[in-house]
Amino acid sequence: DTGVSQNPRHKITKRGQNVTFRCDPISEHNRLYWYRQTLGQGPEFLTYFQNEAQLEKSRLLSDRFSAERPKGSFSTLEIQRTEQGDSAMYLCASSPRGGMNTEAFFGQGTRLTVV
């Protein structure tokens, strides 16, 4: 097992374009989380899945953001009509049945730059 994998590692896009990120969690982890981290700040929760069900979305997640986890395996995070304020590191994490009270394993993140 190679841990949580995120692709791409870096993405530069023009304002107004759509982008999609992928996260492959640790196999058999049924919970998957997306966070966003800006410079000098701690990670902020965006949304999470238990298997294929999206259980919670943060108010930070505008209508331009959508996340999916088909078949309860990998997940995608799409941002439509990107804005400069979307520039950040997007982190994915997975955890086993016990949830984040046990331990969460984070990927290395996808750094998005909107120009």
Add this chain to the structure above:
Amino acid sequence: GDSVTQMEGPVTLSEEACLTINCTYTATGYPSLFWYVQYPGEGLQLLLKATKADDKGSNKGFEATYRKETTSFHLEKGSVQVSDSAVYFCALSDSRDDKIIFGKGTRLHILP
């Protein structure tokens, strides 16, 4: 809502110095508390955790004690090494929400 406040960095110490990074929290329930570490170029890693009052988490020479009376979870190490240079995040997880809330992070520089 729940929140975590930790001391601002950067913190710069010489090798073998003592380290304390302060962390306090606000929570309506009974959270689990964590310290995560982010080494340069790597993802966040769990350093240690404590799930109830008076528990002490420890790992790699680091320790933190869950103090309910002062709502604190300070990170300590008696003798730091250059390899400890990283960003440290204090965090909590409330079982009702099942997500982690992070502090802003403290960057630690250890000089040889």
